Amino acid sequence: MSQQTVSPQTILMQASNNGKGTNGTIGQPITYEKIPTQIFADSKEASYAVAKEIADLIRQKQKEGKPCVLGLATGSSPKTVYALLVKMHREEGLSFKNVISFNLDEYYQMEPDSIYSYHRFMKEQLFDHVDIAKENYFLPDGTVPSALLRDYCTSYENKINAVGGLDFQLLGIGGNGHIGFNEPGSLINSRTRLITLDHSTRVAAGMEFGGLHNVPRKAITLGVAPILNARRIVLLAWGERKASVIRGAVEGPVTELNPASYLQAHPDVSFVLDESAASELTRIKTPWAVDSVIWDNKMIKKAVTHLSKILNKPILKLTDKDYNDNGMSDLLAQYGAGYEININVFNQLQHTITGWPGGKPNADDTYRPERAQPTKKRVLIFSPHPDDDIISMGGTFQRLVDQGHEVHVAYQTSGNIAVADDEALRFIDFVVDFNKGFSIDSPSANQLFLDAKEFLKHTKDSEIDTPEIRKVKGLLRRGEAKATCRFVGIPTSQAHFLDMPFYETGTVQKKPIGEEDIKIIENLIEEIKPHQIYAAGDFADPHGTHKVCWDAIEAALHRSKHKNFMKDCWVWLYRGAWAEWDIYEIEMAVPMSPDQVLKKRQGIFKHQSQKDGVVFQGEDSREFWQRAEERNRGTAHLYDSLGLAEYEAMEAFVRWKF
Structure with missing residues (x-):
């Protein structure tokens, strides 16, 4: 199917936002999109729209005296939808007594009580908090003996058919286009089955499992055919990492290489996206090519x-x-x-472009990104993990220190879950041997480390680290952060370890930010009274640590904005090691020489626990210093290719305003 061809499945989309698209397009029908696509400012707004649709469907079925049959998804994308449904249950009386649900998939082999299982995920996110009957929710069983799997998968589909089929199917999308666990190569008529997971899918799941080696190789998934049999389908996608595969599914041909493209054939489907996930769609990326623009x-x-x-x-x-x-x-x-x-x-x-991120003293700052005054600024760098400061803006960090500004770093979380067990054991052995070697008698400290060591020797993959283990791993990362501060040239008294409570669950799944988290940030801002704040602007995952840490900062800033010192405070957002701001968004670009690039690399090396086999490697197998250098060099090359001065590398920032 040509991208320009108008087929029966092609939907002429009306630009949102009261007749205007998110990038200023005037509301006119466009024909690039073959799936109805709704674009929201952020995932919270989008999730509310989806939760409301589900709630309205449940209530309508209740009025009709009928069950409401839902197909449910797991992963990061639907979390806020489930949280909002729980809120509607508690505050609006939304009942789930008439709901029957079927989940899309489950890892194989997987015990239902494992911290990695989708059974446990659904209970923690939804089922345990609403009045759905236990006999009314179904998930694939990851413990079925292999000899019985074929019959089991058939019976799972038969249960759906027996209750009249799915009224509503909620979907996410994998980075390779999979829906459920229907990986590339899955046929449109595929049924519920055991499937071998694509390597990219396993790598993406590595964060939840504490490393690729822990991720199962197989899963049970509802097939494409039963998914397409649902009367209504809504697919959720957040963040720029999903942008490319979304464009392929929405604007490209129907192909087994992108299973989500099969949804083009469905009569009642919507893709619900935030602006980042929609960024590669033609009407967003090049709106002037499809319509008149402002x-x-x-x-x-x-x-x-x-x-x-x-x-x-x-x-x-x-x-x-x-x-x-x-x-x-x-x-x-x-x-x-x-x-x-x-x-x-x-x-x-x-x-x-500026080599003076804190402003150049006694210079005309009319066309500079930062103010010349005051010549010495108080700077507060927020680092979600104990290494984001040096990885994401290490060159700028060094410049600010070298140019005489008072630089503080606030490490928002302990980062303890990103420390491998063997790293913790190595640290424990050192402490115990150190105490013995210097005849230091500290029974409580020795016992803490010995207990931690004993736990690590016998721990199972499904077990959550004990508070003692988390303490050890947190101390390890704290020491590395202090080493970086000394290397850059600030006293460790200007390193603030906030240990925000939302993070301390011992698992990838975090608590929502609370009053205590926000107050910690607010108090620190009040204490330092900064002229500049730097914060992580990676919002691809609405439940990721970077985004949650920013939510706490943003809340604290809004509480503090009326204070006099805030009138002189500018907020700059940086990106991490995976992506950079688009060139048209960048408001401050700080160049680095070859020597400065090498010095930043050495600063990153202070974080030894994050080298040579990182727990949360993500989809990129390179080490953090390699990712950061490629990103920084890429930014410099882009400026060069546009005809500006050629630099070795650049770090880029966008200013956030109230």
Whole structure:
């Protein structure tokens, strides 16, 4: 199917946001999208819309005296939906007594009470908090003997059919396009079955399992055919990491290489996305190519940098013909010659580059990203984990210190779950031997470490670390963070270890932020009264540590914004080792020389527990210093390719405003 072909499955989408798309497009029908797609400002707003639809369906079925049959998904994407349904149950009286639910999948082999099982996930996220009858929710059994699996899978589908089929199926999407665990290669007529998980799926799950080696190789999944039999389907996707596969499913051909594309054939399906997950869709990435747009400054900057990149031409070499040939003739008509537009955008990019992230003293700061005054600033860097500061903005961190600013670092969480057991054992052995070697008699400390060592010797993968183990692992990471601070040149008295309570569960699953978390941040801001705040701006996972840490910072900032010192406080957001801001978004770019790149690498090396086999490696097998260097060099190369000065590397920031 050609992308331009209008088929019976092609949906002419109306831009959202009261007639305007999220990037300023004027509401006109477009034909690129073959699946109805709703784009929300963030995952919370999107999750509320989905939770409300599910609640309305449950209530409607109750009025009709009928059961409501739901197909449910696991993973990070639906968590907020489930939390909102629980809230509706508690506060609005939403009853689940008429609900019958079937989950999509389960790992194999997997005990239902394992901390990694989807049985446990669903009970903790939803079932234990609402009035659904235990006999009314069903999940694939990850303990069925292999000889009985075929019959078991058939019976699972038969149970769905026996209650009239699925009224509503909730889906997430894997980075390779899988729905349920229907991996690439799954056929449209595939049934419920045991499947071997794709390597990329296992790598993505490595964080939840504490490493790839713990992730099962197989799973039971509802097939594509029974998923498509649901009367209504809603697929959720959050974050830029899902953007590419979403575009393929929504705008590309129907193909077994992207199983989510099969949903193009469904008569009642919606993709519900946040802006980041929608960022590769044509109407978002290049809205001028599908519709009239409002050519404000941000849109012009986005369009011109995009044009420069796709044509592989520096901005100042773009011609009127380039604009006309690429759907930007109305920009020319509105603003005149292309060269004038080129100069304007070039100057904007030039003004983002500064070697003085704290502002250059006694200099004209009209076109600089930061203020010249005060010449010595109090700076507060928030680091969600004990190494995000050096990995994400180590060059800028060093510049701020070298240029005489008072720099504080707030390590928001202990980072203890990211320490491998053998690293903890090595640390315990050192402490015990150290005490013996120096005849230090500290019975309580020795016993703590010995108890921890004994637990680690016999622990099972499904067991949560004890408080003592978490303490040991947290101390290990705290020591590494202090070493980095000494290396950069700030006293350890300016390293603040907040140990925010939301994090201390011992598992990847965290508690929601609470009043205590926010108060810790608020008190520190009040204590330091910073002129600059730096914070992590990675929001791909709405339940990830970075996003939760930012939610606490944002709440504290809003509480403090009325205070006098906040009038002089600017907030800058950095990205992590996986992705960078789009070039048109960057408001401050701090260049690094080859020597500064090497020094940043050495600072990252202080975090020995995060080298040579990281617990949460993610989908990228490289070490953090390698990821960071490639990202920083990529940013510098992008500036160079657009016709600006050539640097070895760059760290980029976006300013956050109230």
